[in-house]
Amino acid sequence: MTNKSANIARVVDRLDHPDAIHQRATMDDLVALGSEAVEALAANLTLSNARVRRALAIVLGEIGDERALLPLMRYVFDYRSKVEEADGRALAMKSIVSLAMPGNERLFKFVQDVRQDADAFVRAYAMDLLVALADRGGLPLAQDALGDAEEIVRDRAALALSALKSVEREVTTSPMAADELLRLIRTSKGNQQIFFVDELIAREDAFELTSALVLESTARSTVGLRALQRIDDPRVRKTVTELLQRSPSTSEHWAIGLRVLARHLKSDATAAERQLIAKGLADRDRFVHLAALDAAGSCGDDVLMQTVVGALRSPEGPVVQTAAESLARAASPALAHLFPRLDEALSRVRAARINSAEDDWTRAEAFLLRAAARVLSDREAGVERAQQQAFASLRSGAGLKPILITAVELLRQTTPAQGLAEDKRWDVADARCVLALLNHVQAPMRRFGVDLLKLGAPEAMSEMVPVLQQLRLDASIDAATDLVPLLELARCQQAADVLRELARDPQAPVRDAAQDVLRRWRNQAPFIDVDYQVDGES
Known part of the structure; x- marks a missing residue:
């Protein structure tokens, strides 16, 4: 041992002092020695006790010399079975992270070695190390760590995943060869497999590789089938048909x-x-039957379609939901003849939804409303009945988003763009269902409510006015083209008062629209109010 090393060793011995302040002062002395002390300090990692090793792990990180990496890595790896070294190993990992530079292959292999370490803090720092290395090859390791039993590891893994995804692809190696990617998918599990499948889906040859995986007829065929669900390529039909025609x-x-x-x-x-x-x-098999029901509605076969329609009578929520979704996906004006069956099913499904806590009935009702909207136009027989179904769903299920959206969809589809004739307009009870949309938190839904009220609300519905007044500051609603027409439709004293205010609006389109309505009302009055005048008239 040289004199320098001996002197350093004597200083290192002082790290075992029980007083934390004294120990920190000694650590500062060692850090001040700089890079020339690294070799000697590293050697002492294997010669000292746990308390001293903890301090040395910090010192080597603070000196900042990359030569400390290998000794620190050995310390973390060699002492993994010693409980008393837990704090020191975690501190060593923290120093390794501070010393790491992008592109260090040895460190990347080190992460692979310690990612399953028994110590949660070591595993957590391994995720930080992936970020420091800035290698997208670490994505599957971070993905896998999302399933770690410890929250601290999962949190660091999520941060690592986000950081690595933002790393430019050029920093990493070239894309994996197809054979290698398929091998990794076959041999991996859990989150790692999810990562490799995601890589597969992102490739230009995703369909070809996935089909090859499916048609292997191995345990990984299922993995391939699940991947096919995410590939928008009509050729997947041929792959699936070929697989299912095989036995077994x-x-x-x-x-x-x-x-x-x-x-x-x-x-x-x-x-x-x-x-x-x-x-x-x-x-x-229940799941096979449901999947077949899902496909039957879209296949274009009348006999199979009748099987789907018949399934709407099932007492089982999942069966009815699947049948309704299948019909909604296939629905078009060519299937308008099915509306009476949809009408019947809607009443039955709604009753089941009201009396059940199962979400299947809610989704089934929403899909049936959508199917009705897609098979009918505003000129089809059954339109009035369809609107009554929409109102019934809104009255009992407006708080359920799927029902709210599809009931409004049905009303919009079956209400003529030119508006309902006076004798066909909704009654007040039905119009209230639409009026309630004007209080919705989402602007598009308020917009739908305004448009529908203009087309179908009854005249003299005075209860609209207070709600309309609240919309005067709503940026999604135009006062001239939305509020004024509805106020004219409301035709009551309160509406007249609001129109007089709008007739003095600084914006000309609003002012002019309000004044036009007031003039029409004056001209239609049974007597002439000689004292009344609109702004701008003399």
């Missing part, structure tokens, strides 16, 4: 495969696809 195919393959078909069919199923759907409908 598992129930899981059938359930996922038929769901994939359901998303891509547009009333154009091939004979082979229709046979697969019919087979699925006859399957005793």
Whole structure:
């Protein structure tokens, strides 16, 4: 040992002092020695006790010399089974993070070694180290750590994932070879597998590689099928058909495969696809049957469509919801003849939703409302009945977002753009359902409410006025084209008072619109008010 090393060793011995202030002063002395002390300090990591090693881990980080990395890494790795070294190992990890520079391959391998460490703080600092290395190759490691049992690790993993995703792709190696990516998907599990599948989906050859995975007919075929659900390519139909025609195919393959078909069919199923759907409908497996029901509505086969319509009578919420969703996806004016069946189902499903806490009935009602909106136009027979269904849903389910949205959708579809004739306008009780939309927190819904009231609200509905007054400062509502027409429709003293205020509005379009209404009312009056005049008249 040289004299310098011996002197450093003597200073290191003072780190074992029980007084924290004294120990910190000694640490400062060692940091002041700088890089020339790194080798000697590193050697003492294996020669000292746990208390001294904790202090040395901090000192080596504060000196800031990269030569300390390897000794610190060895310390973390070699002492992993010693409980008394937990604090020191965590501090060593913190120093490693401070010393790390992007592109250090040895450190990247080190992260792979310690990411499953028994100590949560070591695992957490491993995530910080991934950020310091700035290598997108660390994304699967961070993704995997999102499932860690400890919150501190999950939080650091989430931060690492966000940081690494923002790293320019050029910093990383070239894209993985197709064979290597498929191998990683086959051999990985959990969050890591999710990451590699995400990488697969992002590739230009995603369909080809995913299809190859599906048609392997191995345990990973299911992984491939789930990936196919995310690929918007009509060729997936052929892949699914080929897999399901093979024998044997598992129930899981059938359930996922038929769901994939359901998303891509547009009333154009091939004979082979229709046979697969019919087979699925006859399957005793609940999930296969539901998936087949989902596909049947979109296949374009009248017999299979009747099976879907018949399923609306089921007492089981999931069955009715699946059938309703299938119909909503396939619905078009060509299926207008189905409206009586939809009408019947809506009443029954609404009653079930009101008397049940299950969300399936809420979603089923919403899908049926959407299906009705898509099969009807404002000139179809059944429009008035459809509007009554929409009002009934709004009265009992306006607080449920899916029902609110689709009921309004149905009203908009079945209300003529030129407005309802006077004898066809809604009664006050129904109009109140729409008036309530004007108090909605979302501006688009208030907009829909205003437009619908202009088209269908009854005359002399004075209760509109207080609500309309609240909208005068609403940026989404135009006073001249929205408020004034509705105030004219309300036609009451309170509406006249508001119009007189608007007739003095500084904005000319608002002022002119209000004055026009007041003139029309004066001309329609049974007597002439000689004292009344509109601003600007003499």
